[in-house]
Amino acid sequence: MTLRPSRWSPVVAALHWINAALILGLLGQGWLMTHAAFEAGTTFDLYQQHKSFGFVVLALTAIRLAARARSAAPPPVAGWEGQLARAVQALFYLVTVLAIGAGWLLVSTSPLPIPTRFFGLFVVPDIAAPDAGVFAGAVSAHRIAVYAIAALVALHVAGTLKHHVVDRDDTLRRITFGRARARRA
Numbered sequence: 001m002t003l004r005p006s007r008w009s010p011v012v013a014a015l016h017w018i019n020a021a022l023i024l025g026l027l028g029q030g031w032l033m034t035h036a037a038f039e040a041g042t043t044f045d046l047y048q049q050h051k052s053f054g055f056v057v058l059a060l061t062a063i064r065l066a067a068r069a070r071s072a073a074p075p076p077v078a079g080w081e082g083q084l085a086r087a088v089q090a091l092f093y094l095v096t097v098l099a100i101g102a103g104w105l106l107v108s109t110s111p112l113p114i115p116t117r118f119f120g121l122f123v124v125p126d127i128a129a130p131d132a133g134v135f136a137g138a139v140s141a142h143r144i145a146v147y148a149i150a151a152l153v154a155l156h157v158a159g160t161l162k163h164h165v166v167d168r169d170d171t172l173r174r175i176t177f178g179r180a181r182a183r184r185a
């Protein structure tokens with residue numbers, strides 16, 4: 001018999017909620033900056049902020065994966081719902097990294113090279129030379145990946161709410177803060 005904590009560690013939970021807020025913010029801000037008609041200076045600032053926060057999400061995702069691997073995990077959710085939840089979470093990590101990689105590639109290969117200044121502190125190096133064909137592909141890949149993230153967010157939130165409101169179980173509490181009790185796995 002293995003004993004497991006009833007919830008994730010506070011570090012893993014904090015990284016989950018910070019990344020969730022940043023990704024939701026990036027989805028809204030990314031949509032606004034590409035669809036609304038702002039002044040040129042405002043659009044420029046929004047793009048720079050978007051790229052900087054995108055790199056913050058990349059760093060936090062790496063830290064979160066490392067923190068997850070080092071912390072004791074709560075018992076896995078059983079049955080097909082658990083399998084679906086785990087598949088959605090794995091896809092989240094994959095698509096997030098793909099979205100950020102495609103974003104980095106598109107700003108690197110843009111025929112209109114504009115340096116990415118990380119919150120105005122330093123220039124993020126490009127990962128490829130300007131190339132109109134690669135740029136067009138990377139723009140599409142970024143768009144597909146970010147809308148896949150939006151769909152996964154909807155699925156993830158719907159599943160969590162179903163557990164919390166309909167089944168009234170502890171699924172949501174596993175990723176909230178509080179005292180962890182030992183559980184049999």
Ligand code: HEM
Binds near residue numbers: 023029104142146
């Ligand atoms: C998880 C992280 C990210 C999310 C959720 C996100 C989200 C978005 C969204 C929703 C759009 C608008 C898509 C459309 O309707 O055309 C967008 C566009 C854009 N993103 Fe991101 N983004 C992320 C990371 C990044 C990163 C790391 C970079 C660059 C380093 C980047 C650069 C851009 C650029 C330049 C555009 C405009 C593309 C165009 O002109 O069509 N993004 N992003």
